Amino acid sequence: xxxxxxxxxxxxxxxxxxxxxxxxxxxxxxxxxxxxxxxxxxxxxxxxxxxxxxxxxxxxxxxxxxxxxxxxxxxxxxxxxxxxxxxxxxxxxxx
Amino acid sequence: xxxxxxxxxxxxxxxxxxxxxxxxxxxxxxxxxxxxxxxxxxxxxxxxxxxxxxxxxxxxxxxxxxxxxxxxxxxxxxxxxxxxxxxxxxxxxxxxxxxxxxxxxxxxxxxxxxxxxxxxxxxxxxxxxxxxxxxxxxxxxxxxxxxxxxxxxxxxxxxxxxxxxxxxxxxxxxx
Numbered sequence: 001x002x003x004x005x006x007x008x009x010x011x012x013x014x015x016x017x018x019x020x021x022x023x024x025x026x027x028x029x030x031x032x033x034x035x036x037x038x039x040x041x042x043x044x045x046x047x048x049x050x051x052x053x054x055x056x057x058x059x060x061x062x063x064x065x066x067x068x069x070x071x072x073x074x075x076x077x078x079x080x081x082x083x084x085x086x087x088x089x090x091x092x093x094x095x
Numbered sequence: 096x097x098x099x100x101x102x103x104x105x106x107x108x109x110x111x112x113x114x115x116x117x118x119x120x121x122x123x124x125x126x127x128x129x130x131x132x133x134x135x136x137x138x139x140x141x142x143x144x145x146x147x148x149x150x151x152x153x154x155x156x157x158x159x160x161x162x163x164x165x166x167x168x169x170x171x172x173x174x175x176x177x178x179x180x181x182x183x184x185x186x187x188x189x190x191x192x193x194x195x196x197x198x199x200x201x202x203x204x205x206x207x208x209x210x211x212x213x214x215x216x217x218x219x220x221x222x223x224x225x226x227x228x229x230x231x232x233x234x235x236x237x238x239x240x241x242x243x244x245x246x247x248x249x250x251x252x253x254x255x256x257x258x259x260x261x262x263x264x265x266x267x268x269x270x
Contacts, residue, residue: 006123006126006127006129006130007123007127008123009123012116012119012120012123015116016116016120016152016155016159017155017158017159017162018159019113019116019155019156019159020155020156020159020160021159021160021163022160022163023163023167023206025206026163026166026206026207026208027206027207027208028162028207028208029207029208029209029210031209031210031231031234031235031238032162032208032209032210032212032213034234035210035213035227035230035231035234036158036162036213038227038230039158039213039216039217039227040151040154040155040158041127042223042226043151043154044123044124044127044128044147044151045127045131047147047150047151048127048128048131048132048139048147049131049135051139051143051147052131052132052135052137055137056135056137061137061138062137062138062139062140063132063137063138063139063140063143064140064142064143065140065142065143065146067143068143068146068147072150075150076150076154
């Protein structure tokens with residue numbers, strides 16, 4: 001399945017990670033960088049989809065801060081990121 | 096006085112660099128949210144998109160530090176007793192070094208983060224881990240195919256260059 005247009009670019013991800021490394025010698029391999037770009041994209045898409053589902057459950061016409069706040073704990077790791085009852089992730093072609 | 100100005104100049108640069116990165120993240124997040132919104136027929140408020148963007152930026156810090164740790168200290172739990180034993184031996188007797196170098200290499204610090212470290216990030220969720228593992232295998236397969244292509248090209252080039260050399264050698268014998 002073709003990946004959708006959006007997604008994090010490798011150079012941006014590289015800069016984002018480099019910003020927070022404590023050792024200046026730390027580098028990221030090309031493959032690891034591609035995976036991280038994929039991971040970040042999934043992170044954002046999951047946040048968006050879950051917020052939409054929350055808004056739909058509350059019968060709203062717009063996704064607002066309240067809906068995001070409700071789905072936040074699962075996303076940031078206080079609960080498992082993708083509970084087993086959830087639908088599996090949609091496959092995306094690596095760009 | 097000049098030093099103070101220089102210091103604040105550097106700080107300004109760091110701040111504006113950080114802001115530029117945040118803006119780039121915001122743009123990407125905006126695009127992704129737009130896709131989801133149009134796919135599900137549910138728009139996002141601007142505030143929400145900004146919040147997701149801020150969240151993602153902050154999450155990058157956690158990811159970066161975790162990855163750095165995984166690369167630096169990749170000691171497997173099962174090897175802990177062995178690792179400790181070797182540490183003690185190292186302190187007491189230097190002659191043991193030859194045997195221990197094999198084990199030290201396995202536990203040496205790495206400065207390059209690889210795909211195994213990224214997989215560790217995904218460990219908290221089975222479906223995410225499975226997804227990332229599949230992507231790793233896809234990448235590995237892609238890399239193998241690329242290598243095979245390059246190897247074949249190299250072999251083809253070599254065959255082409257060998258033929259003229261043989262012809263030249265044959266000429267030399269002839270004359």
